[in-house]
Amino acid sequence: METKPLVLAISSRALFDLDESHRIYEEQGTEAYCNYQIENEDVPLSPGGAFSLVRKLLALNDNNPNTPKVEIILLSRNSADTGLRVFNSIQHHKLAITRAVFTSGSSPYRYVAPFNAHLFLSTSPEDVGMALEAGIAAATILPSHIRSNNDSDQLRIAFDGDAVLFSDDSERIFKEKGLKAFTENEQQTAREPLPGGPFKDFLMALNQIQTEYGENASPIRTALVTARSAPAHERVIRTLRAWDIRIDEAIFLGGMDKGPFLKSFGADIFFDDQEKHCQSAVEHVATGHVPHGVANQKKAQD
Incomplete structure (x- = not known):
């Protein structure tokens, strides 16, 4: 086919x-x-x-x-x-x-x-x-005079996790009940795959192209760059495994600024739902804000 x-x-x-x-x-x-x-x-x-x-x-x-x-x-x-x-x-x-x-x-x-x-x-x-x-x-x-710092022919795309690749279900718990409740929930549901977010199908389409090449010969390289940290990492890894999707690099930052890490990855573009992460990223790489999920609800209602 x-x-x-x-x-x-x-x-x-x-x-x-x-x-x-x-x-x-x-x-x-x-x-x-x-x-x-x-x-x-x-x-x-x-x-x-x-x-x-x-x-x-x-x-x-x-x-x-x-x-x-x-x-x-x-x-x-x-x-x-x-x-x-x-x-x-x-x-x-x-x-x-x-x-x-x-x-x-x-x-x-x-x-x-x-x-x-x-x-x-x-x-x-x-x-x-x-x-x-x-x-x-x-x-x-987002407006930026930064152009790709990846001079190679390989396309490098980086994604945030919650409310981008995944649904915002877990992010809602964090926003409403705090970090402790979020961490406890992720530990309790570590083996339950997260629901898909708005960029799941796009990542799957990229992954389909990647599978046509050898692991070290793919013209596309992807990265998950998330504010999550251990122990909330396990559910993310198991979700991608359940989707049968390969992510080439996974960076769990525990709240650190994402921009310098995206520059080190050499992202041609990065997608995130939170404006504060986008502002950090856009200083280093081309950035797309995904106005989806709980982080964007208050602004939409104002």
Whole structure:
């Protein structure tokens, strides 16, 4: 049976650096923005936060372009007219992206599901939130001038655990009852797999690609970077085993800042549900905030 490709839907602002264009839009309005993009449509855009992820994912197709392992879909709030600069930039950077949607200002998130995307990346928290509510893995790419410090061709992706790979069930206990109750619960349920979180299916799709290569020859390397520490580590390890998923590196930090460890791992991108961890990470690596679970509920209600 032919394996379906991993599909990533991405906004133009997550793929390219459109900060200057967006500043013109906010300060001078739509007409000035449109004129600016048309006047500069032959000036290639610089890479954005998720550019390295996209480039390395597309490289997985190089050896067999007729049966691609990955497909990238561009979803943009630009019009087709102003979006010409985005497509010219795609061609300039030699990215094999052929499918795109331009919505002229309206939310493009509604096209994520018809494309059967495993992951949606955007700079719009609202679009990302709607995708997560629809059961699609999604993250808000945070503003950063940090680009990948991983110069190798290997794609390195790091994930937080609770409320990202796993459900937020355990995190809720920690938030509501404290560390002692959380630790006791994890010890008592150590042999019960955690329910899956929003990024479980994306990790499984990555793992499916990894299994096509030898253990030391995979073009993808994954890491779990979690604030958990022993003894709460056991349930995580047993959960991944129950899912039959290989995580290449697992880092249990016990509350330490994640940023320096992500830099040492060489992450092309990191996904976390908590803003404080994202702010630590974004100083070192491209970072996607996953506005899901109990850590984001209060903000959503305010």
